[in-house]
Amino acid sequence: xxxxxxIFITLLFSSLFANSTPNPVDSVLTKASVSTNDSVSxxxxxxxxxxxxxxxSVSxxxSVSSTLSTSNDSTLTFVxxxxxxxxxxxxxxxxxxxxxxxxxxxxxxxxxxQDATLTIGNxxxxxxxxxxxxxxxxxxxxxxxxxxxxxYVNHLVDAGxxxxxxxxNHSGDFGPTGRETSQEVLKxxxxxFAGFEGMSEKYYLEKDxxxxxxxxxxxxxGTLRVTDAAKAKxxxxxxxxxSDIVIVSMxxxxxxxxxxxITRKTEHFVGENRGNPxxxxxxxxxxxxxIVFGHGPHVARxxxxxxxxxxxxxxxxxxxxxxxxxxxxxxxxxxxKIKTNKNGDFLEGQIYSAIQQGPDGARRPLLDTTGAxxxxxxxxxxxxxxxxxxxxxxxxxxxLKQ
Numbered sequence: 001x002x003x004x005x006x007i008f009i010t011l012l013f014s015s016l017f018a019n020s021t022p023n024p025v026d027s028v029l030t031k032a033s034v035s036t037n038d039s040v041s042x043x044x045x046x047x048x049x050x051x052x053x054x055x056x057s058v059s060x061x062x063s064v065s066s067t068l069s070t071s072n073d074s075t076l077t078f079v080x081x082x083x084x085x086x087x088x089x090x091x092x093x094x095x096x097x098x099x100x101x102x103x104x105x106x107x108x109x110x111x112x113x114q115d116a117t118l119t120i121g122n123x124x125x126x127x128x129x130x131x132x133x134x135x136x137x138x139x140x141x142x143x144x145x146x147x148x149x150x151x152y153v154n155h156l157v158d159a160g161x162x163x164x165x166x167x168x169n170h171s172g173d174f175g176p177t178g179r180e181t182s183q184e185v186l187k188x189x190x191x192x193f194a195g196f197e198g199m200s201e202k203y204y205l206e207k208d209x210x211x212x213x214x215x216x217x218x219x220x221x222g223t224l225r226v227t228d229a230a231k232a233k234x235x236x237x238x239x240x241x242x243s244d245i246v247i248v249s250m251x252x253x254x255x256x257x258x259x260x261x262i263t264r265k266t267e268h269f270v271g272e273n274r275g276n277p278x279x280x281x282x283x284x285x286x287x288x289x290x291i292v293f294g295h296g297p298h299v300a301r302x303x304x305x306x307x308x309x310x311x312x313x314x315x316x317x318x319x320x321x322x323x324x325x326x327x328x329x330x331x332x333x334x335x336x337k338i339k340t341n342k343n344g345d346f347l348e349g350q351i352y353s354a355i356q357q358g359p360d361g362a363r364r365p366l367l368d369t370t371g372a373x374x375x376x377x378x379x380x381x382x383x384x385x386x387x388x389x390x391x392x393x394x395x396x397x398x399x400l401k402q
Contacts, residue, residue: 132174240288290344
């Protein structure tokens with residue numbers, strides 16, 4: 001009898017251990033199951049396909065957790081800002097550079113810029129130490145040529161930028177030399193960029209198992225143009241086909257304090273067609289964009305939601321150390337942080353208020369405790385896009401409208 005019981009217990013324990021030890025070739029990690037955290041959690045521990053864990057299956061962080069988990073950190077964070085022009089080394093005989101060679105430009109806001117999956121801005125001008133062919137303008141009073149020292153790219157890296165638009169009305173200020181050198185400097189620094197037609201139309205970045213596609217448009221020759229709808233659709237559609245998340249930057253709209261409203265019509269400025277921001281943002285999303293960050297008017301404008309995708313029509317001037325008017329609302333330098341799911345659908349956001357001013361007279365974004373940028377964007381959104389399915393709270397939080 002005791003022998004019979006012993007045999008029964010032995011068989012029972014053998015069965016239990018056999019069922020609790022999975023065959024290592026029966027589980028697989030794929031890109032879809034990789035967490036954005038430092039350790040990779042296996043979300044679907046048993047696959048119906050027999051495969052083995054490969055190098056491509058794990059996060060670039062190179063750390064794999066042995067703990068099985070069903071939790072899924074699927075939130076992505078993006079920070080967007082407006083125009084960046086860090087100082088002028090042109091004319092050669094009279095440069096206008098910021099204090100401490102620009103080391104303080106982003107100091108007050110760096111912690112926000114660095115706290116994101118990706119941080120995106122608009123590089124307003126070229127990175128070029130000497131030379132280039134300065135542009136000629138029919139009206140010298142409206143003519144500005146922005147050339148920044150090449151070493152200033154280090155300020156962008158140090159601040160935490162990942163992607164930069166080079167599609168704007170100043171990226172061609174010094175001709176082919178300015179465009180080519182800017183691209184070389186950005187590439188060497190490891191920064192992503194897009195916007196030059198035929199040269200850098202699309203940029204791809206893979207991070208933590210997610211592939212991001214980025215492109216940028218303006219109204220100017222030499223860049224991808226907001227007025228070329230067919231081309232814009234093609235570029236964005238191509239990105240959509242080979243990316244998990246698509247981000248579009250647009251330098252669009254009339255300039256100045258008088259042009260802070262979304263009219264939903266084509267805008268004109270100094271005789272130029274400056275595009276229709278409302279229509280172009282929708283075109284971009286219909287073609288596959290998940291996020292649209294706008295700039296160009298030198299003032300903040302409304303924000304919006306279309307098909308669940310986030311739009312900022314204009315983020316104004318962010319860090320413009322000279323030449324550009326920064327009085328009143330022109331000095332508002334909003335920082336917008338948004339969270340999306342891995343499908344690019346908007347979840348929530350935050351507006352941080354900054355104003356370009358400095359106790360030493362320097363022009364740089366400083367955090368503003370009065371919330372001026374929040375109030376401005378909230379007011380404009382409620383006036384111009386009352387149907388938008390988002391609400392801006394007094395503290396700057398952006399939530400879905402219930």
